[in-house]
Amino acid sequence: MAILVIAEHTNVALGAATLNTVAAAKAIGGDIHVLVAGAECAAVAEAAAKIDGVSKVLSADNAAFAHQLPENIAPLIAEVGKNYTHILASATSNGKNILPRVAALLDVDQISEIIAVESADTFKRPIYAGNAIATVQSNAAIKVITVRGTGFDAVAAEGGSASIEALTVGGDAGISAFVGEELAKSDRPELTAAKIVVSGGRGMQNGDNFEMLNRVADKLGAAVGASRAAVDAGFVPNDMQVGQTGKIVAPDLYIAVGISGAIQHLAGMKDSKVIVAINKDEDAPIFQVADYGLVADLFEAIPELEKAL
Amino acid sequence: MKVLVAVKRVVDYNVKVRVKADNTGVDLANVKMSMNPFCEIGVEEAIRLKEKGIATEVVVVSIGPNAAQEQLRTALALGADRAILVECNDELRSLTVAKLLKAVVDQEQPQLIMLGKQAIDTDNNQTGQMLAALTGYAQGTFASKVEVAGDKVNVTREIDGGLQTVALNLPAIVTTDLRLNEPRYASLPNIMKAKKKPLEIITPDSLGVSTASTVTTLKVEAPAARSAGIKVKDVAELVEKLKNEAKVI
The missing domain is CATH 3.40.50.620 (HUPs)
Structure with missing residues (x-):
């Protein structure tokens, strides 16, 4: 073979x-x-x-x-x-x-x-x-x-x-052409290759609040991801989406912040080695797959986490 | 310009599917079925092209069981002009679906063919690309923007790390990604009107396509369950656990 x-x-x-x-x-x-x-x-x-x-x-x-x-x-x-x-x-x-x-x-x-x-x-x-x-x-x-x-x-x-x-085989089929590319510039590791991923969901409330996650990610050398809900709401671009219809990741540590844990999202991250969930709703499905769950308001917990690292 | 949109009947995206006890597949009895969400985006885009005066006719096609007429009627209610059902009860592989669609393309001669990037049941992400190979057309997959300009279509694609724009000669194949548009809801008058729009039912045999496949599903299992861990009381305990117990930071 x-x-x-x-x-x-x-x-x-x-x-x-x-x-x-x-x-x-x-x-x-x-x-x-x-x-x-x-x-x-x-x-x-x-x-x-x-x-x-x-x-x-x-x-x-x-x-x-x-x-x-x-x-x-x-x-x-x-x-x-x-x-x-x-x-x-x-x-x-x-x-x-x-x-x-x-x-x-x-x-x-x-x-x-x-x-x-x-x-x-x-x-x-x-x-x-x-x-x-x-x-x-x-x-x-x-x-x-x-x-x-x-x-x-x-x-x-x-x-x-x-x-x-x-x-030396092959050439241009002549039916398509490259026009341009906009690649996100980031010093953070690529989502699918990162050892640690910090992701935000609808609970982040807006795109600006993702800056809080960026700071935590920078301390951990982590990539930043998002749930489909956060992408659909226009907080962040689609290339940050983790889930069935986005990227599939399996880092050593996955930190889900303000993510409820829709099936669609779990499909993209449940093979991570250690999962942390931070959510103020203690009944959120994400806690069913999390190794460590913290029921807390993310707007208090994330700045605290940044300081503790 | 005629636009052809392929739509698939799949389990509704809100349904949590269960694997059958005999491991032959997932249990779809009495489960809500809907149009595949990516196909819905394809229908919406085609209708917008018609509203802009670029498309003159929107034809929707589905390959599936008789009940897929429901999804075709939905597409007609959203604004498609005409529907074709290639009725087939077998579970088909993407290559077979692409061959059937190729036969429909040969008959209909559309300038633009829209498909969802993947169906949320089999998660294959193959049919559009395969149809492009069989027709010899260019393909713009995972589209977040589609602009028809003369005899070309510019497609902006969602790729790892960002966006890529390609110019494709028409006729071309486009597969939709999430951000292309937000599909509308059908209004009641349009749902009523859709009942009178033409829906033709044909068979794979009439298209001269064999539905045989080289792939067999041996079994379907539930994924390994992940058990819930512990709740920590505060950030300090979380950091301590991650450092000393899980040893990941």
Whole structure:
């Protein structure tokens, strides 16, 4: 068996999620190759070659791949992927965008967001916002899979010495173009990679009050997240959303502040190692999953917490 | 310009589903069913395009059981002009759904096709992208803004870490994210009017699409339960526990 892992990257740096996806590939077992499709992405290919357990890196360096447009990249992956038994990508916004297009080009079903590998053809994945876990088996010749990073412990980024092979296939399909990008600039760690996450909900009352959480987060080296209710209310942007329809996180410590604990939100954070809930409503469902619950007014508790850290 | 919107009948998002005792699936007997929330956003966006004079006709299509007519009627009440139900009682995989939608696209020739980014039952997030592959169209997934400009559509997408805008040649596929719009409610007169709007029922066979799949669900289980921990009395105790008991800070 040979497994093709699609690297997550920014053209200059390898995305951490790739290490979790390689871990899933290791659990399946077989020769692991990593495809780096990008533009002027040599540094990424070199980083990928050092990943523990990777035997070959395929580097497709082409201006058409600069912005990961699926119209250009999916045909490349489908072409290269024909020679593999499995094609894996991280269940990031990029992986989710591209891989189903690849699966359809190969005329195979995709298995989304696996959290465990039972065998080379059998996987576990959450459905209904994580309220049920399905075990699914695929008899497709090529198994196309996205991997939820929180289900697999990252492999070491160093230690491997894979060969790098340059690919010259692919180009611009000519039906889509990149216009622009607005990326949130933050010195805080990325939500899905942070060891500690502090999240606020509707109880925060407005966007300005999130500044209180930012200060706590900065003391803890944490990322700041939000519930869908807080996003819907316009307090904070959607890329901060933790939940079924937002980001799935599983940090060592998750602090939920003014979050009631809707199913939708729990789906995005209940695999965290330690959960703290601060809410003034002692009947809030969030307390049913919290290791440590504090029934208190967050506007008193959060400044106090900031001082105590 | 004709806009086609795909809608799915799913368990209502407020329902807490339970896994069946025999682990064959989740119990959907006597459970409230609704239009998938992301599909609702798709319908709303299409109707807004019509109100702006950009769309000339909004056609909604659903692939599912006979009862999915309810969701199609809802879409008609919201302002869609016409509905198509591809009636099928089997649980279909996304690739099959995409193939059925491709057949509908071939017949209807829409310029813009809107879908929800994912259905809240299977959480696959596949169908729009697969339909884009099968039609050869460009795709704008996880859209938070859609602007039609001449023979192109500019789509602003919710991506990890921010927003990305792409320009797509029409015809194109757009999948909706939460912030694209806030769907309206149907008024009673419009609900009554919707009953008279055309709703055509066809079968997968008539579209020449096989519903076979390479994926089998072996079992469905409840997730490992997380037990409630303890309540702490104040911030000081919380910090002490996190430092000395949980050792996470």
